[in-house]
Amino acid sequence: MNTMSRKMMPVVLSVLTVMVAAGCASKAGTSDSDKAPAMSDSSKMQGMTAIKLDGSHEVPPVNTTATGNGTITVSADKSVRGSIMTTGIEAMAAHIHQGAAGANGPVIIPLTKGADNSFAVPTGAVLTDAQYDSYMAGNLYVNVHSAANPNGEIRAQLNPK
Numbered sequence: 001m002n003t004m005s006r007k008m009m010p011v012v013l014s015v016l017t018v019m020v021a022a023g024c025a026s027k028a029g030t031s032d033s034d035k036a037p038a039m040s041d042s043s044k045m046q047g048m049t050a051i052k053l054d055g056s057h058e059v060p061p062v063n064t065t066a067t068g069n070g071t072i073t074v075s076a077d078k079s080v081r082g083s084i085m086t087t088g089i090e091a092m093a094a095h096i097h098q099g100a101a102g103a104n105g106p107v108i109i110p111l112t113k114g115a116d117n118s119f120a121v122p123t124g125a126v127l128t129d130a131q132y133d134s135y136m137a138g139n140l141y142v143n144v145h146s147a148a149n150p151n152g153e154i155r156a157q158l159n160p161k
Helices: 003-027 129-136
Strands: 046-052 067-073 079-088 091-098 107-110 118-120 140-148 154-158
Touching: 046 079, 046 140, 046 154, 067 140, 067 154, 079 091, 079 140, 129 140
Parallel strands: none
Antiparallel strands: 046 067, 067 079, 079 118, 091 107, 091 140, 140 154
């Protein structure tokens, strides 16, 4: 390898890393509509919650190796967007529910199943005033359902920051 090639290798590796990261984000169901709005946006972001789903937060707790990760964003205009990615589970459905930690509650937003074990908040999802109040109080959660655990196998509470 000549001297010029050796000097360019870190640049090439950096570009490839960015390209791979961008490809992974698109496979995870990320799109322009999932990106956080600019701070000058009139619907300023109220809260973005990075979530980690597991069986210990289900009610009752579920002994499983399944996990999930994602981000849910609730804006001041009560719009909701985001996505989750699961591993170790044959997921049948995923939802945002209204309910406090340690309690179950009704589905308020069904998530749309995508490829590669991903689920996304459907475009145009908006909370009612009561649901938004529940969100602000930390009383919304996301869970994923499987055939083995139809009431939910993994769960994470949404906590506004």
